Amino acid sequence: MPSLRQAACAAVIAVALPIAAHAESVVLHVEQATPGADPHTNARIVDIKLKPDSTKTLADFTRNRVGQRIQFRSNGILLSSATLMSPLEGDSLRITAGEHGFAGKSAEDIAQGIMKEGGFTMDDENR
Secondary structure (H helix, E strand, O other), X not given: OOOHHHHHHHHXXXXXXXXXXXXXXXXXXXXXXXXXXXXXXXXXXXEEEXXXXXXXXXXXXXXXXXXXXXXXXXXXXXEEEEEOOOOOOOOEEEEEOEOOEEOOEOHHHHHHHHHHHOXXXXXXXXX
C-alpha cells in the first residue's frame, strides 16, 4: 500500500505535468493548384482553388482560431504557417514560399503534389 508521502508526490507530479494539447487537422480538397510568381516580389507562389465542401471547412476551422497559428501542409511539407487575423473565407488561397522556398521544393512540385493528392491539410498551433 502506498504511503501518504508517495501519494502526495504522485499528486504533485500529476498536477505539474502539462496536459498534452491535441491538434486538430482538416483536409482541404482542391479543384486546382497553380504555381506562379508574385508579380510584385517575384516570390514563388501556389494559387489554390478549393472545392465547394472545403470552402465551408476552411471557414469553419478558422472561425474559432483567430489569433492562433495555423499551418498548411502537403505531403508532409510545411507550406505556410501564420497567425490568423480573421477567419479565412472564400474559395481560393495563395500560399507564398518563405525565404527558403517550400522546404527545397519548387512551386511546380508543390502544386503537382497537391493535385496528385487531391488536397492538402490545415492544422492548428498544437500540432
